[in-house]
Amino acid sequence: MTMRDEIKYSEVTTPSLLNELEKMGAARGKAISDVAIEAIKEAALRRKLADAKAKLPKEYNGKDGVEPTRYSDWENKGITSDF
Incomplete structure (x- = not known):
């Protein structure tokens, strides 16, 4: 038995699969x-997560990278900063 025999395929023709998968990028009528x-x-x-993150308000003149208070990164170029 080859690996190809083990993979189950379904054709994207049923309405529920068609609408849901086509919205996500599947080709119509292709065996998948x-x-x-x-x-x-x-x-x-x-x-969806990337789009949600892009909708967050932008911070101006803020520190680049992750939030320092959450990750205990209180230094900027070797200088300890106090907020």
């Missing part, structure tokens, strides 16, 4: 494996 369906869903979730 269950693994590919999961990958498409994961990619859609990553895009």
Whole structure:
């Protein structure tokens, strides 16, 4: 038995799969494996999280990188800063 025999495929033709997967980037009428369906869903979730992060208000003249109070990074170029 080869790896190809083990992968289950489903065709993107049923209305529920068609609408949901096409919105996430699947091609219409293409045979797609269950693994590919999961990958498409994961990619859609990553895009959704990136879009949510992009909608956050921008900080002007703030420190680059992660928030220092959360990650105990109180130094900037070797100089300890007090907020």
